[in-house]
Amino acid sequence: MAFAEHGLELEDISKRSGYSRRALELIFKSNTGMPPGRWFMNIRLNGVMRDLLTATPDCLVIDVASKWGFRHLSRFSYQYRRAFGELPSETLRRATTRYL
Template identity: 45%
Template sequence: MPAERQPSERCRHIVHEVEEIARTFAGKPLSLSDIYREASVRPGMIRFAFRAVHGCPPRRFLYDRRLRAVRAELRRATPGLTVTQVATSHGFVELGRFAIQYRAAFGESPSVTLRRALIRYAAKDGASKRGA
């Protein structure tokens, strides 16, 4: 079996550059055309580099990263936070589509993730009040 080929330093550098550019668009809908305009290389090279480094195109990688960030924030939620607030703060504007894709990725709706976090928060808060 041949050894798995490691991505080149150039590919890793391109991916790092695009990830840095993407951070500047945090909280906004993902626009690859904006990212492509800011990058130092052409879109085809960006796509090649992402496939070499992450095994998927840049849109998929960046979208999945935002989806995981929403999940992480929902899992540590405190009372008063809503799914809509969290999703829109990460650039998701089509909330119905977001909920469907979230469920497909994590096996539960975002509201269930939030509800579980709030139950954990209430249990932890209640325990700390009893201990005081």
């Protein structure tokens, strides 16, 4: 499992911590209630949402998504909608209407 977009590899964390990869996954899940991959995805999706909600009118969804390491925009949009119940463009539209 790689988190390369943030410079993290679960294998590296495992080696540095002295725990096996499996032990690290179990420890992570017992403390957060989810596997490391889902936790990191939630962090990134919440970061996107925060940036979209505080965006200026010239902001583009693609720029925010790229900033948070999302490269496949259709997959990103699907994950965002599944997490928040709306498309990222709808979040951005809600946020930028306050400038009008």
